[in-house]
Amino acid sequence: MRSSDLLAIGDLAARAGVSVSAIRFYEAKGLLNPWRNSGGQRRFLRADIRRLSFILIAQQLGLTIDAIRTELAKLPDGRTPTAKDWTKMSTGIRAVIDERIATLTRTRELLDGCIGCGCLSLERCALYNPGDRAGKRGAGARYVLGDVVEPA
Helix, strand or coil: CHHHHHEEHHHHHHHCCHHHHHHHHHHHHHCCCCCCCCCCCCCCEEEHHHHHHHHHHHHHHCCCCHHHHHHHCCCCCCCCCCHHHHHHHHHHHHHHHHHHHHHHHHHHHHHHHHHHHHCCCCCCCCCHHHHHHHHHHHHCCCCCCCCCCCCC
């Protein structure tokens, strides 16, 4: 490996558009694994630009740090990921995104109905949830989680 293949933390931060402290955070969480030079300074592979970009995109999609770590573990360590590597990894992420879209769609549909009746209360709602029937199914926003709205 040539020294020109390595980036200082400040250079990586500037290239990725994030703060140095964010890079240190991602390192502490095990998402990035820099090399250390003889003086103990962090040095990152150029491939870490892609890893860092993936981390930022995954966070915008709502993936947790643990989920991101799991996905990054599927990528090769020490070499630039190939298109095949990214395709393999994206399969699982696609399913997460699809479920998130479905949840957001249900939320939008139910929110429109709830705003229409004006009560905004699942305990008193005579339209969607009379007598808080949904509460008997468990905690959380049952209809948003995918439960079917029963007719009143």
